[in-house]
Amino acid sequence: MISKNQIKAVKALHRKKERDEQKTFLAEGVKAVVELLNSENANVKELFAVADFMREYADLLRKKKIPIYEVSEGELAQISTQKAPNRVLALVEFFAPSSADYSFQNNFSFFLDDIRDPGNLGTIIRLADWYGIPKIFCSHQTVDLYNPKVIQSTMGAFLRVEVAYRNLQELISVNNIKSVYGAVLNGKNIYTESLSPGLIVIGNESLGISQDNLSLVNKPITIPANSKNGTESLNAAIATAIICSEFFRNLSVR
Amino acid sequence: MISKNQIKAVKALHRKKERDEQKTFLAEGVKAVVELLNSENANVKELFAVADFMREYADLLRKKKIPIYEVSEGELAQISTQKAPNRVLALVEFFAPSSADYSFQNNFSFFLDDIRDPGNLGTIIRLADWYGIPKIFCSHQTVDLYNPKVIQSTMGAFLRVEVAYRNLQELISVNNIKSVYGAVLNGKNIYTESLSPGLIVIGNESLGISQDNLSLVNKPITIPANSKNGTESLNAAIATAIICSEFFRNLSVR
Numbered sequence: 394m395i396s397k398n399q400i401k402a403v404k405a406l407h408r409k410k411e412r413d414e415q416k417t418f419l420a421e422g423v424k425a426v427v428e429l430l431n432s433e434n435a436n437v438k439e440l441f442a443v444a445d446f447m448r449e450y451a452d453l454l455r456k457k458k459i460p461i462y463e464v465s466e467g468e469l470a471q472i473s474t475q476k477a478p479n480r481v482l483a484l485v486e487f488f489a490p491s492s493a494d495y496s497f498q499n500n501f502s503f504f505l506d507d508i509r510d511p512g513n514l515g516t517i518i519r520l521a522d523w524y525g526i527p528k529i530f531c532s533h534q535t536v537d538l539y540n541p542k543v544i545q546s547t548m549g550a551f552l553r554v555e556v557a558y559r560n561l562q563e564l565i566s567v568n569n570i571k572s573v574y575g576a577v578l579n580g581k582n583i584y585t586e587s588l589s590p591g592l593i594v595i596g597n598e599s600l601g602i603s604q605d606n607l608s609l610v611n612k613p614i615t616i617p618a619n620s621k622n623g624t625e626s627l628n629a630a631i632a633t634a635i636i637c638s639e640f641f642r643n644l645s646v647r
Numbered sequence: 648m649i650s651k652n653q654i655k656a657v658k659a660l661h662r663k664k665e666r667d668e669q670k671t672f673l674a675e676g677v678k679a680v681v682e683l684l685n686s687e688n689a690n691v692k693e694l695f696a697v698a699d700f701m702r703e704y705a706d707l708l709r710k711k712k713i714p715i716y717e718v719s720e721g722e723l724a725q726i727s728t729q730k731a732p733n734r735v736l737a738l739v740e741f742f743a744p745s746s747a748d749y750s751f752q753n754n755f756s757f758f759l760d761d762i763r764d765p766g767n768l769g770t771i772i773r774l775a776d777w778y779g780i781p782k783i784f785c786s787h788q789t790v791d792l793y794n795p796k797v798i799q800s801t802m803g804a805f806l807r808v809e810v811a812y813r814n815l816q817e818l819i820s821v822n823n824i825k826s827v828y829g830a831v832l833n834g835k836n837i838y839t840e841s842l843s844p845g846l847i848v849i850g851n852e853s854l855g856i857s858q859d860n861l862s863l864v865n866k867p868i869t870i871p872a873n874s875k876n877g878t879e880s881l882n883a884a885i886a887t888a889i890i891c892s893e894f895f896r897n898l899s900v901r
Contacts, residue, residue, distance in 0.1 A: 512766060516882045523881050525873035548880065584896040619779035619895060626802070627777050627888075628770045634885040635892040641873060642838040642893075 395441065395468055403441070403472040406484065409537050416487040418539035422479040428549045429485055430457065435552060436486040443469060446480040474541035487539065488555070495559060495567040500590040501640065502526055503633060504561055506606050507534040507597040513630040514538070515546025517595075520634050522550035524641050530559050530592075532606075561594065561606050573610050575602050576632050580613030583639045588614075593636055598629050649695065649722055657695070657726040660738065663791050670741040672793035676733035682803045683739055684711065689806060690740035697723060700734040728795035741793065742809070749813060749821040754844040755894065756780055758815055760860050761788040761851040762883055768792070769800025770884040771849075776804035778895050784813050784846075786860075815848065815860050827864050829856050830886055834867030837893045842868075847890055852883050 405411040406419050417438060420426055423446065429435045430453055440454070440461045447454065447463055454461055469478045503521070508514050514536050521529050536543060538556045547554075565573060572591025578601075594610055596602035602610065616627065616635050627635070659665040660673050671692060674680055677700065683689045684707055694708070694715045701708065701717055708715055723732045757775070762768050768790050775783050790797060792810045801808075819827060826845025832855075848864055850856035856864065870881065870889050881889070 516885055519880075519882060520885055522874055523870075523872050546882075548882075553874075616777075616892070618777050620776055620807070626773075628773060628800075628884075630882075631770055631774055631884060631888040634881075634888050638870070638889040638892060639896075 395462055395464055395472075399462070400468075400471055403482070403484070407474055407541065409540070412487075412537070412539050417484050418487065418544065419474065419541050420483045420485050420544055421473060421475055421481070421541065422545070423481055425544070425549050426481045426483045427453070428552055429483060430454075432552055434488070437483050438486055439484040440481065441469060441472060441483075442481040475545070494557065495564055497528070497564070497568040497570065497592070502592055503529045503637075504559075504564065504592055504594045504606075505529065505531045505535050506561070506594055506602050507532050507600070508595065508629055509534075509536050510598055510629070511536050511540045511542035512546045513598065513628070514540075515543045515548075515551075516630040517633050518543075518547040518554050518556065519550040520630070520637060521554045522547075524637055526554065526637075528555040528557060530557050530561075530564055532561065532603075533558050561609055565592070565609060572612055574612045574614050574636075575607060575610030576636060577602065577607075577610075577613045577615060578626075580615040582617050583614050583636060584617065586612075586614060588640050588643065590640075593633075593640075595629060595633050595636075649716055649718055649726075653716070654722075654725055657736070657738070661728055661795065663794070666741075666791070666793050671738050672741065672798065673728065673795050674737045674739050674798055675727060675729055675735070675795065676799070677735055679798065679803050680735045680737045681707070682806055683737060684708075686806055688742070691737050692740055693738040694735065695723065695726060695737075696735040729799070748811065749818055751782070751818070751822040751824065751846070756846055757783045757887060757891075758813075758818065758846055758848045758860075759783065759785045759789050760815070760848055760856050761786050761854070762849065763788075763790050764852055764883070765790050765794045765796035766800045767852065767882070767884040768794075769797040769802075769805075771887050772797075772801040772808050772810060773804040774884070774888050774891060775808045776801075778891055780808065780891075782809040782811060784811050784815075784818055786815065786857075787812050815863055819846070819863060826866055828866045828868050828890075829861060829864030830890060831856065831861075831864075831867045831869060832880075834869040836871050837868050837890060838871065840866075840868060842894050842897065844894075847887075847894075849883060849887050849890075 412418050420429055429437050441464045443466055444463055473482055544551055570592050572589055574591055575594040594602055666672050674683055683691050693713060695718045697720055698717055727736055798805055824846050826843055828845055829848040848856055
């Protein structure tokens with residue numbers, strides 16, 4: 394059983410403003426929540442779960458000194474952001490990377506310039522995790538990492554990939570980045586261009602890279618279209634994946 | 648102004664059963680609808696639009712001998728499947744490719760084995776359009792092409808890429824396909840394996856390729872992970888894109 398006030402408090406976290414104020418986000422579903430409970434880096438503050446989750450993970454839950462509430466499927470549906478909630482919902486503290494940290498490991502990463510679709514951001518985080526990219530960057534207008542749909546579509550990868558909201562110009566100058574690639578429609582062919590480590594700027598879903606940031610790109614690149622039918626674009630996450638794969642295939646083939 | 652009965656009739660098409668019975672689907676948004684109106688292959692049966700769309704496309708609409716209704720933003724919202732409807736909604740006849748047609752052009756295509764997420768199917772259709780793949784195949788359990796979210800996420804590519812729901816075994820035997828690739832977790836490295844034209848089987852988002860279909864795969868392939876953190880998977884559309892790019896890079900580089 395949960396009270397009306399608890400329902401209200403959890404539902405408040407569906408909104409970015411409340412999440413930012415409380416530095417707390419929602420994680421849902423067995424896989425993500427169990428990973429969070431097992432992670433040393435994550436601070437789960439409160440948990441709502443149905444009876445069979447409580448039974449299955451009794452040992453894990455016993456170790457945690459946090460409020461844990463058993464709820465019915467109906468109650469879970471009331472506080473969930475999902476159409477088909479998956480047994481458990483957790484309140485989790487923001488990871489809070491230092492906003493002064495501009496460090497750029499491995500000399501290879503993405504900069505997402507106003508990506509707005511939560512599924513695209515989540516999918517790109519999952520992609521970064523697959524290719525072992527420890528940190529990616531976003532413009533300040535990019536969708537919120539803690540948006541429940543972003544968290545959901547990372548499939549747990551938000552635990553392993555740091556997402557930092559930064560200004561592109563500062564990022565480049567602080568790290569003295571030499572190669573700033575940009576995904577555009579009239580750049581060099583990614584399949585024939587020699588690609589060295591650097592930062593890859595990916596533009597907004599409909600507007601592409603902003604004018605200001607485009608002027609910072611010194612290596613414009615393009616995925617060549619094979620279509621003769623006037624196709625206009627690829628989905629932003631798909632384009633990111635194809636470009637990322639081209640950079641990493643060299644590592645793999647070597 | 649539209650009547651209650653019209654609202655009811657359009658909303659019925661939000662459901663697959665009704666779409667199948669009436670062989671009619673909904674297309675929304677200026678870009679998709681204008682492309683449909685201009686396409687020789689599409690049969691737009693009825694149209695609902697706000698006043699400024701009517702003005703902007705008056706010449707195009709005048710040529711069409713179909714019922715066209717001016718609606719308010721509020722009325723459009725009532726019949727739309729979208730949170731933020733974009734000025735116009737059209738009722739469109741199914742493209743109805745022959746169910747007996749197993750033809751397999753260019754000797755390169757995908758077979759989607761129970762892809763369930765509408766965004767994934769739509770994004771893959773858009774990908775196929777970019778790379779000039781004229782036809783893709785889906786298992787019968789794959790999400791409906793005419794699902795409004797699929798149509799939306801193709802960004803108009805559904806007009807140029809044929810989507811055929813077929814049985815994999817028949818598809819292979821009718822076309823005598825020699826190379827049946829399958830995206831799995833323990834196959835050959837796509838970056839080092841020599842890839843020749845063929846059919847690429849992509850599995851369901853959580854279950855992968857079904858046992859029956861896996862037995863038809865003779866070239867299992869894998870996108871090598873660079874992560875040491877126990878990442879489990881890539882999004883299905885992302886994996887499709889990376890594999891597709893690897894096949895096409897050879898064409899492009901040649």
